[in-house]
Amino acid sequence: MIKKTTVIISLLLLVCGYLKADTFTKEDAARWQKEFDAAVKYGRQLWENSATFKLGTNQVACAQCHPNAANTHPETYPKFQKQLGRVVGLDEMVNWCIINPLEGKALALDSKEMVAILSYIHWERRGIKLAPGKH
């Protein structure tokens, strides 16, 4: 959360023409990494224990069909999803799986759970080149 004082100081600097590009310390980077890692960890929990977290209604877990989030192809999204007949993002496909194989309700796209699931999927796919639109 950006503190009010930071905003005010930034605005003052802007007004004075002294605003520099953002800068941050190693500690900042470490903290942000920690925040991301926590999202990945929560995503993994949702993935593995989907029923415990009530993602679905039938005991099925994401990890049953997608060990290590494989076969999710996050690097290829957004892409034309032939079954839906339009270009979609990965979050829509996550919800498709929650609604269908898991027989659950769609997550809000900005929910903590959706962000965690996307974080986990991308983390398992780290190092792979982006290939939006690829089939």
Add this chain to the structure above:
Amino acid sequence: MSRDISRRKFLERSAIGAAMAVLPLTLVKVAFGEKEAAGKKTGVEKSAKPDFTFAYISDAHIQQIEGNKFVRNWDQGLKRAVAEANLLVPKPDFVMFGGDLGQLGKKAELDHGAEIMSACKYKTRYVMGEHDYYLDMGAYWEKLFGRQYYSFDHKGVHFVVLNSVLTYDKWINKWPSAEERMNQMAGLDNPNGSPFMVGEAQMKWLRQDLAKLDKNTPVIVFSHSPLQKIYKGWNFWTEEAEQIQALLKPFNKVNVIYGHVHQIQYNQIGTISFNAVMATAWPWPYPQSYAQAKSSLPVLTVPMNRADPFFERDATGWQFIDVYSGKVAANYILPDNQNRTVRYNEKTGQPEDMKYQDKRTIAQDHY
């Protein structure tokens, strides 16, 4: 189950018959002495033994929700395979179930699975899977289906059924409860899992079982896990793979058929041909799809088409196996996916896909 077919069953079967072209199943034909091939070879037994087929259904993962509610999707996969296997012409000599009948080894799951399997019109034998085993170390499964490892002979072929999903005692005993142990083993990608193995007692039994056989006897081994090392992280793996292969090596015609991997795989190592079978429940990614670890899918394998999740049964299936000349042709019946036949090629001495071996398609590219 009564042999009378109720009207409802009949209607179900008719509907299934109409849908036959889109079903997942693997049929295996064991053929003996194709006449020409036998004639050309000298010193090889003549084709007195008949070809035959058997059906192979595997990895149903029947999963209890609560009480008498089970995951519909997995139920449907197994029901469909059984119904289709019953429609096979020519009739298979028997049916093998390749392991993982249940998801968490519960009595309710094994009972429900056994009930669905009881509609099979043929003699049915079972292989132990880890999902059947780790709740009570196979006790209830044994009560339903018999011994955990055994062998039998059929039309001149020696069949061996292994329990290849054992593991180290230290791992077995480290969990606070049987349920926790089962949950830990049920996660395919669980970093706290443990590698599959056959164990010393079973290795000794296998050695003795094979010792009495003539080396020209065709041998078909059924195991749940691959008796070759493909990817340890998902237990596409058996610890003693090399030792088992060494025991099988002296035989001229050996086939290993395994489940667990939920996908088409095949390989040839020396005289041993390997075929994996499909799951009726859901398909798994090929191990190369996991970017963070190295794996060794046999280069011979032409992967199946990528699954379309919008078709519930896509990339699931069963197989009928055709046994000829003591070698195997696996016919993969895959609803909503390309049916495939992987057949031993006498010329090249390895199993090959009848259609795609040299011309893979873009849909078979897994990443």
